[in-house]
Structure formats: structure tokens, C-alpha cells
Amino acid sequence: MSMTTTEATTHGAVGADDTSIAPELLLQMHAHMVTARVLEERLITMYRQGDGYFWIGGPGEEAFNVPLGMLVHKGEGIAYDYLHLHYRSSGTLVALGADPVDSLRQMKNTATDPYSGGRNFGSHYSVKRWNVVPVSSPIEVQYSMCTGTAIAQKRAGSKGITIVQGGDAGTAEGDFATCLVWSSRKGHESPVLIIVTNNRYGISTPWEGQHGEERVSDRGKAFGMPTVTIDGNDPETSYHAIKKAMDYVRTEKKPYLLEVMVSRLHGHSSASGANFVTNERDCLKDFEAKLEARGLRTRKEMDEMRAKVTQELLEASKRVREEPQPEGSTIYDHIFADKNYVAGER
Amino acid sequence: MATVVQAVRMALHVGEDRLGVTDIFGEDIGPPLGGAFTQTQGLRTAWNSPLDERGIIGTAIGLALAGQKPVCEIQFCDYIFNTIDLLKIAGNTLWSSNGQWNVPMVCITPVGSGIRGSIYHSHSFDATATHIPGWKVVMPSNPLDAYGLMLSAIVDPNPVMYLLPKALMRTRALPEELIPGEPGDDKALSKMIDAPLGDRTQWRAEWPDTPNLFVPIGKANVLRQGEHVTVISCGRLVREAMRASDELRAEGVSVEVIDLRSLYPYDWDAIKSSVRKTHRVLVVNEDTEITNFGEHLIRRIVEELFYELYAPPRLLAGAFVPGIGLADNLEHASVPQRSQMVTLLRELASHEP
Numbered sequence: 001m002s003m004t005t006t007e008a009t010t011h012g013a014v015g016a017d018d019t020s021i022a023p024e025l026l027l028q029m030h031a032h033m034v035t036a037r038v039l040e041e042r043l044i045t046m047y048r049q050g051d052g053y054f055w056i057g058g059p060g061e062e063a064f065n066v067p068l069g070m071l072v073h074k075g076e077g078i079a080y081d082y083l084h085l086h087y088r089s090s091g092t093l094v095a096l097g098a099d100p101v102d103s104l105r106q107m108k109n110t111a112t113d114p115y116s117g118g119r120n121f122g123s124h125y126s127v128k129r130w131n132v133v134p135v136s137s138p139i140e141v142q143y144s145m146c147t148g149t150a151i152a153q154k155r156a157g158s159k160g161i162t163i164v165q166g167g168d169a170g171t172a173e174g175d176f177a178t179c180l181v182w183s184s185r186k187g188h189e190s191p192v193l194i195i196v197t198n199n200r201y202g203i204s205t206p207w208e209g210q211h212g213e214e215r216v217s218d219r220g221k222a223f224g225m226p227t228v229t230i231d232g233n234d235p236e237t238s239y240h241a242i243k244k245a246m247d248y249v250r251t252e253k254k255p256y257l258l259e260v261m262v263s264r265l266h267g268h269s270s271a272s273g274a275n276f277v278t279n280e281r282d283c284l285k286d287f288e289a290k291l292e293a294r295g296l297r298t299r300k301e302m303d304e305m306r307a308k309v310t311q312e313l314l315e316a317s318k319r320v321r322e323e324p325q326p327e328g329s330t331i332y333d334h335i336f337a338d339k340n341y342v343a344g345e346r
Numbered sequence: 347m348a349t350v351v352q353a354v355r356m357a358l359h360v361g362e363d364r365l366g367v368t369d370i371f372g373e374d375i376g377p378p379l380g381g382a383f384t385q386t387q388g389l390r391t392a393w394n395s396p397l398d399e400r401g402i403i404g405t406a407i408g409l410a411l412a413g414q415k416p417v418c419e420i421q422f423c424d425y426i427f428n429t430i431d432l433l434k435i436a437g438n439t440l441w442s443s444n445g446q447w448n449v450p451m452v453c454i455t456p457v458g459s460g461i462r463g464s465i466y467h468s469h470s471f472d473a474t475a476t477h478i479p480g481w482k483v484v485m486p487s488n489p490l491d492a493y494g495l496m497l498s499a500i501v502d503p504n505p506v507m508y509l510l511p512k513a514l515m516r517t518r519a520l521p522e523e524l525i526p527g528e529p530g531d532d533k534a535l536s537k538m539i540d541a542p543l544g545d546r547t548q549w550r551a552e553w554p555d556t557p558n559l560f561v562p563i564g565k566a567n568v569l570r571q572g573e574h575v576t577v578i579s580c581g582r583l584v585r586e587a588m589r590a591s592d593e594l595r596a597e598g599v600s601v602e603v604i605d606l607r608s609l610y611p612y613d614w615d616a617i618k619s620s621v622r623k624t625h626r627v628l629v630v631n632e633d634t635e636i637t638n639f640g641e642h643l644i645r646r647i648v649e650e651l652f653y654e655l656y657a658p659p660r661l662l663a664g665a666f667v668p669g670i671g672l673a674d675n676l677e678h679a680s681v682p683q684r685s686q687m688v689t690l691l692r693e694l695a696s697h698e699p
Contacts, residue, residue, distance in 0.1 A: 078412050117444030126443040133411050134443045138431050144400050145435075148408015148416070151369075162408075178401040185396070334441045335480055337448035337503040 021236055023296055029070065029095075029235050030291060033062040034305050036091035037284050039100040042313040043107050043122055044266060044274045051321060052107040055274055057123045058088030060265035061197055063283035064232035067239040068195075069095025071246060072163070074130050078156045082131045082149040084142035084164040087123040088197065089135070092165075096130055101316045108317075111326040118326040131160075140166055140173035143194070147182040150190035154253050161249045165195040168259075169202025171216050183255035184223040191253045193245050194220070197232060199264040204272065220257030232260035233283040348528050348535060351515040353489035354385045354454075355539060356525065357496035358417060359553050362391045365500045369409055371395050372402050372419030372454075378546050382421050383456065383515045387541040388551030399425055403432040403453065407439070410451040415500065422463075423455040423471035423509070430474070436505045437480025452499045452506050457485070458582050458632055459681045460513025465669035467512075468677070470633035472580075475507045476610050476642075482563050483609040485509040487584035490523040491607055494561025502563060509609075511582040527556040566613035568620065572602030574695040575626040578617060578643065580606040583630050583682060590687040599695045609639060614646070621647055625656040626694040632681040635663035657697035660690050 021029075040059040047055040058065055069092035073081045085092060090103060102114050109118035115126045116134075126134035133145070142164050150162035164179065183192040196216045200207045213219060220227035226248060230241045238260070245256045263280035267273060291297045348356065361367035370386055376394040380387030395402050399420055406418040420426040426433075433453075440448045459468040475483045482504055486492035492510070499506035518532070519525070529535050538552040569584065570591055577587045584605045591601035602620050606612055621627050627647060629640035644659045662682045664670075670680045 082412065084408075113444075115444075116442055119444060120442050124442075126446055128443075128446040134439055134447060136435055136438075136442065138435070141404065141432060141435060144404025144432060145408040145411070146404075147401065148405040148410070148414075149412040150408070151405065152409055152412035152414050155368075174400060175404065178398055178404065181396050181398065182401050182405065334443075334445040336482075337440055337450075 021239055026236070026291065027296060029066055029239070030287060030297065031305065032066040032070070032095045033091065033235065033284050033287065034302075035100060035309055036062045036066060036094045038306060038309040038313060039090055039094065039103055040266070042310070042317060043103060044270070046104065046107050046317055047270050047274065051317065052109070052122060054121050054270055055107070056087045056121065056269035057266070058090050060199070060263035060280065060283065061088055061232065062091040063235040063287060064197060064238040064260050064262055065089055065091030066095045067235055068092050068163070068242055071239070071242050072096060073160060076129045076131060078149070078153050078158045078160055080131050080160045082133060082146070082153070082160065082162045084133055084146040084149070084162065085125065085135055086142065086166045087121070087135055087137070088167070089125065089165065090123055093125055093127075093132070096132075098125075098127070100313060101320065104313065104317050104320045105323065108320050108323070109325065110320060110323040112323045117330075140170035140175040142166060143175040143179035146179060146192055147190055150183065150192045154190050159250060161191040161193055161246065163193045163195065165197060167202070168196055168198035168200065168207055168216055169205070169210070171196055171219070172210065180219065180223045180257075184225055189254040191249045192255045193249045194255055194257045195260060196258070197260045197262045199262050201264060201268065203268045215259060217257055217259035223255075225255045225257055227257040227259070229259040229261065232262040233281045233286060235283065235287055347519040347530060347532055348489045348493075348525055349516050349518050350486065350489050350492045350510070351383050351385050352535060352539060353493040353519070353525060354496055354510065355387060355389070356528070356553065356556050357493045357500075358386060358389055359551070360497060360556060360558065361417065361500040362389060363553070365497065365558075366415045367391060367417055367500055368414040369393065369416040369418075371405075371416070373397055373421045375419055380541055381419070383512065384540065385454070385515075386419075388539060388549070399429050400432060403429040403436070406451045406453065407432065407436050407449055410449045411447060415450060417452040417454065417500065420453065420455040422467050422469070422512075423457045424466040424469040426455055426471060430478075433478050433481070437478045440504070441480060448503050449505050450503045452508055454508045454510055456512040456515075457509045458511045458513060459670050459677055460511070460582055462672060462674070462677060463512070463670070464672040468670035470631070470664065471509055472609055472631060473633040473637060473639050475509065476639045480505065482506045482611065483509065484563055484607060485511065485581040485609060486607065487511070487514070487581050487605050488517070488523045489519040490525055491561050491567070491605075493525050493556070494559050495563070495607060497558060498560045498563045501560070506563070509581065513582045525556055526559065528554050561607065563608045564611040564613060565607065566616040567605040567607055568602065568616060569605050570601065570603040572624060573600040574624055575599070575628065575691050576602040576604060576620040576624045577628045577630060577687065577691060578604045578606060579630040580609065581631075583632060586682075586684045587630060587687060590684050590691060593688050594691055594695070597692070599692060601691055612643070617643065617647070618651065621651050622654050625654055626697065627659045628662060628687070628690050628694055629659065630662045630682055630687060632664045634666045635661065636666045638663045656699050657694050660694060662686055662690055
């Protein structure tokens with residue numbers, strides 16, 4: 001079920017050939033994609049060299065996740081977008097402006113890891129100042145939680161929207177239905193951009209044997225929400241589709257279901273070896289060919305960019321190795337906020 | 347004299363009126379019903395949710411992350427079990443984000459037996475709730491505590507599980523449990539805050555002016571001082587323990603009765619002082635007896651107060667059976683009865699090392 005062209009459903013077509021994105025923006029997009037890809041490669045290498053216990057990430061999804069991060073109305077609190085992401089979202093974080101070295105810190109589970117202080121797996125982001133709510137390992141739970149931030153935003157008359165993202169396999173969980181039902185309640189619709197990145201696998205299990213529906217996006221139709229399935233291997237298509245969906249959700253304060261066909265270039269996780277797969281499209285390679293053909297960036301420039309980021313992250317990984325690990329005595333920290341709080345006795 | 351359910355309702359009103367509660371929601375929580383037990387009638391921020399427990403807990407988490415103050419309800423704790431992983435997330439979000447995000451939500455859920463609720467309206471949840479770190483867990487035994495614990499739960503910056511014994515819903519306050527500001531007359535209060543039968547569209551509650559009276563989370567209530575033996579309980583069985591103590595008083599047995607009120611954090615100081623005084627202890631609750639919360643208390647009592655004890659500590663808990671059967675005899679055989687308390691307390695009181 002690989003897709004090379006976009007497909008229009010209820011909300012109209014998104015043109016793959018739309019080239020109205022400013023060249024500077026395309027080049028910025030490319031730079032983020034390179035950083036995100038190299039970051040994932042470094043994380044995999046760290047895992048292989050014993051500098052991490054587990055790798056999971058999103059190489060192959062950069063052409064969608066990077067534009068997503070670039071389009072987010074970024075900030076803290078209900079005036080801004082909330083992001084309920086999952087563990088393949090490094091491209092989005094890079095585009096938001098996250099320091100890739102912090103991802104290395106989480107991989108090495110150092111005390112300096114700003115996302116979890118060495119408590120959680122890599123790619124399990126949490127950034128309060130950007131409304132990136134904590135990524136957790138259970139599949140699809142974010143789809144049950146996202147309605148809460150969306151209800152708060154709608155009530156406040158906020159410009160902010162709620163963005164939730166997960167994979168295709170997870171849509172089999174009840175939480176996906178929860179999201180569709182709760183966000184589309186008549187008279188109480190809530191501003192949720194529901195994203196499903198479809199790589200056609202749940203770990204090792206192909207989509208085809210488990211799902212009768214043709215497309216995940218079809219499920220949105222029953223709830224009266226606009227839905228579309230797009231080619232997430234093309235960053236320009238992604239950019240336009242995300243923008244269109246965000247505009248709808250921001251203006252109408254209603255849900256929109258966006259299914260995105262993507263590749264999974266290093267398999268599910270380190271549990272399956274994390275080796276590069278050769279039978280799936282590589283969005284970075286395709287995009288670079290396009291940029292070169294359009295004369296926006298030369299092959300040499302792109303090779304140099306990649307070499308530079310690779311070198312920087314290699315050096316950073318050596319530094320991170322020397323950073324302190326969390327002390328065992330800290331396990332009791334942050335179980336309760338304001339742990340001495342006793343109501344009425346402040 | 348408010349009933350437990352009226353006390354909860356008044357506390358929720360105070361919550362939405364002046365303690366920042368933004369949403370009170372769950373199945374049948376909004377108009378017209380106002381809660382399966384009438385606990386949310388007349389509340390401004392009460393709304394009905396889809397019939398979806400995972401959606402209820404998930405939405406409460408999301409609201410809390412967005413700086414709101416949600417109070418959600420799972421209509422019976424028998425139906426909360428499909429939300430356990432979300433409850434775990436509510437409890438671990440602050441910890442896993444290394445202190446970035448707290449989750450200030452309250453989850454109310456009716457618990458326990460006593461209304462002939464059969465297999466799926468009689469479950470207890472205290473053993474499971476206290477097994478989820480990051481949550482505070484409270485259970486009131488009377489209207490005044492129901493009111494004060496709810497206010498404390500609302501202002502707490504953490505997730506709080508509010509276990510509401512369903513057999514106590516219509517239990518009236520004893521004179522010493524009067525909520526300040528409520529009319530002492532049952533009919534007068536009912537006229538003010540109970541929704542009328544029939545069409546309720548024009549009805550508005552007239553709330554009595556009740557104060558910010560907090561029952562601190564983590565503080566037990568020593569309901570009765572005693573000398574010979576301590577009984578530690580919570581919720582529905584507290585009054586049964588008091589009655590057991592009344593019966594034994596006639597025999598000259600002096601029983602100290604502790605109402606835990608908070609299961610986590612629990613009031614170890616109160617337990618410790620009491621065991622040091624009476625040297626004998628019975629823990630009573632109605633959850634199933636294997637890996638029961640009372641076992642934890644007894645483990646700690648044995649480990650830390652072993653040389654204070656004159657008798658082996660005892661646990662009286664629910665039978666470890668898959669459900670509570672509907673027939674009277676089945677329910678009685680499944681959950682602790684007062685007569686069993688009396689027998690055990692008598693045995694303990696006369697036990698010498």
C-alpha cells in the first residue's frame with residue numbers, strides 16, 4: 001500500500017506539486033531533516049556502542065515531522081498549541097528548536113537529560129515551556145488525554161490547538177475511538193488535529209492482516225470530520241497538508257483527521273536490530289534530489305552539512321558520556337508536587 | 347444534617363465557586379440526572395461525558411495538564427479497571443518528566459458493598475488504588491469528612507482518588523459531624539439543594555454558606571480512645587467498628603477506633619501511638635484479603651513495633667472470591683461483618699504474650 005501521490009477525501013486535495021513554499025523555508029526544512037536524521041543515526045550508534053539501553057525513534061518520518069514542528073504555534077499554556085506526541089517525534093522536536101544533544105543525554109540516561117533526568121527511554125520527550133506533554137511508552141494513551149487540553153483551549157477562546165500523533169497500529173486501541181468520539185461531540189467539538197503516521201507496521205505485524213478498513217482516515221468520516229490521507233515522504237505535501245488542517249482546526253475549533261503515509265527506515269526499535277531497510281522510500285534522499293534539481297542546494301553542500309552535523313553529534317556524544325548519572329537516592333524526588341502540602345495547614 | 351452525598355455536593359459547589367474547579371464530569375454527572383447517586387445535582391460546571399471510562403480519565407489528565415482543575419467520576423469503581431494504565435500515567439507524569447508536569451485532578455469513584463450490588467456494583471478499589479504510586483487516596487466515613495476531604499482533594503496539586511463508600515451515600519451526619527453553615531433541618535437542606543422530581547430545567551440549587559473546612563489528607567481520626575485493643579478501618583466499616591466497640595464496652599473491653607480517612611499517605615503516627623498504647627491491633631477493610639492494603643499496615647506494624655505487640659495483629663477483610671454474590675447470605679459471607687469484628691476484638695483483648 002505504498003503511496004506516491006496524495007489522495008483527496010472529504011476535505012479536498014492537497015497538491016503534491018504545489019511549490020509555493022519559499023526557498024528559504026525549504027532550505028530550513030532540509031537542514032532540520034538532516035539534523036533529525038543524523039540525530040537518529042547517532043542515537044542508534046550510541047545504543048550499539050553500549051551508551052544506551054534501548055533505541056526507538058522516527059528515521060523515515062522527517063518529511064512530515066519537521067514541517068509539523070515548524071508550523072506549531074509554540075509556547076507554554078493554553079494560548080499555544082499542545083503536542084501529544086509519541087516516540088518517533090524527534091524531527092518535530094528538532095524543528096521546534098530542541099538541542100539534539102539533549103536527546104543524546106536522554107539516550108545516555110544522564111542526570112542532565114532535560115526531558116526525564118535519566119528516568120525514561122530516549123525519544124520520550126517532555127518540554128513544559130513548549131507544551132510538549134510527556135511522551136509515554138503505552139501506545140495510543142495520548143489520544144485519550146488530548147481531548148482535555150483541547151477542551152481547555154476551546155473554553156478559553158484560545159488560538160491554540162491540540163495536536164496528537166501516533167502510529168497506524170495503535171489505532172486498533174480503544175483510545176483512538178475515544179479521540180474520535182470525544183472531539184466530535186455535537187455542540188462540543190474540540191480543536192484537535194488528529195494525526196496518524198502510517199508506516200504499515202505494528203512492530204513486526206503488517207497492517208494488512210489486522211485491519212479491514214482501507215484507510216485510517218476513513219474512520220473520521222463517520223464522525224463528520226474532514227479527513228485526508230497524504231504522502232508523508234514529501235515535505236512540501238506535508239507542509240501544505242498540515243497548514244491546511246491546522247487552519248481548519250484553529251478557525252473552526254473542530255477536529256481534523258490527517259493520515260500520513262511514512263517510511264520506517266530503521267525498523268521498529270533496537271529490539272529488531274535498528275538496521276537500515278532498503279526497500280522503503282527515503283524522504284531525505286528524495287528531497288535532496290529535488291533541491292539539487294531546483295538548484296537550491298548542491299550535492300556538495302548537502303554532503304558537507306551532513307558531515308558537519310555528524311561530527312558535531314559524535315563529539316557531543318563523547319562529552320555526554322562524561323556527564324553525571326542520576327543518584328539512586330533521587331528516586332523519591334517528584335512523586336508528589338509540593339510533597340509537604342497538607343490542605344488547610346499551609 | 348447533610349447526608350454523605352449532600353456533603354459531597356456542597357463541597358463540589360465550594361470547589362467550583364471559589365477553589366478553581368473547572369469541570370465536574372463523568373457519565374450522567376450533568377443535568378438532568380446529576381449523578382447516579384445525585385452527588386452532582388445543581389452544579390454549574392457539571393457535564394455529561396460519553397460512556398467511556400478511558401476517555402474520562404484521559405480527559406481529566408489533559409485538562410489538568412492544561413492548568414484546569416477537573417473533578418471526574420467513574421460511576422462505580424467496578425468500571426475503573428480498564429483505566430489502570432491511564433491512572434498510572436496520572437501518577438507517574440510528574441516523576442517521569444523529572445518534576446515538569448504535575449497532574450492536579452480528582453477522581454471520585456463509589457466503592458464497596460452494602461447495597462446488594464451483586465458482582466459489578468460491589469467491588470472495592472483501595473488495594474488497587476494504593477498500588478499506584480503518585481496518587482493520594484482518601485475515603486470518608488461520614489458527611490463532615492466527605493466534605494472536608496473533598497475540599498482538600500480539590501486544592502491538592504496532585505492526583506487524588508476519592509473513594510466514596512456507596513452504602514454510606516444516604517447516611518446522615520451525627521450531631522458532631524454537622525457541616526458549619528448547613529441548616530440542621532433535613533427537609534430545609536433538601537429543599538435547598540436536592541433537585542425536584544420531574545422537570546428540572548428551571549431549578550437552581552440554593553447553596554448554604556459553608557466554609558473552607560479542610561480535612562487534611564494524611565491525617566487519621568481517632569474516633570474513640572481505648573485501652574485494650576485498636577481497630578483501624580475506613581469508609582463504611584468505621585461505623586460498624588464503633589458499634590462493635592459499643593458492644594464490647596458492656597463486657598469491659600475498651601476499644602480504640604481509628605478512622606484512617608487517608609489511605610495514602612496514611613497516618614503512621616496515629617497508628618504507632620495507638621499500638622504503643624493498646625499493644626493489640628485489628629485492621630478491617632472489605633477489599634479482598636490477598637495483597638490487601640491492611641496487610642501492608644500489618645507488615646509495618648510487625649516490622650517497626652514488634653516488641654510493642656501483646657498479640658499477633660489481625661486482618662479482617664473481604665473473602666478472596668471473584669465477586670460478591672447478590673443473595674444476602676452470599677454478601678454477608680464475603681465482606682466483614684460486625685459480629686466477626688466483635689469476636690476478633692474480644693480474642694485480641696484477652697490475648698497475653
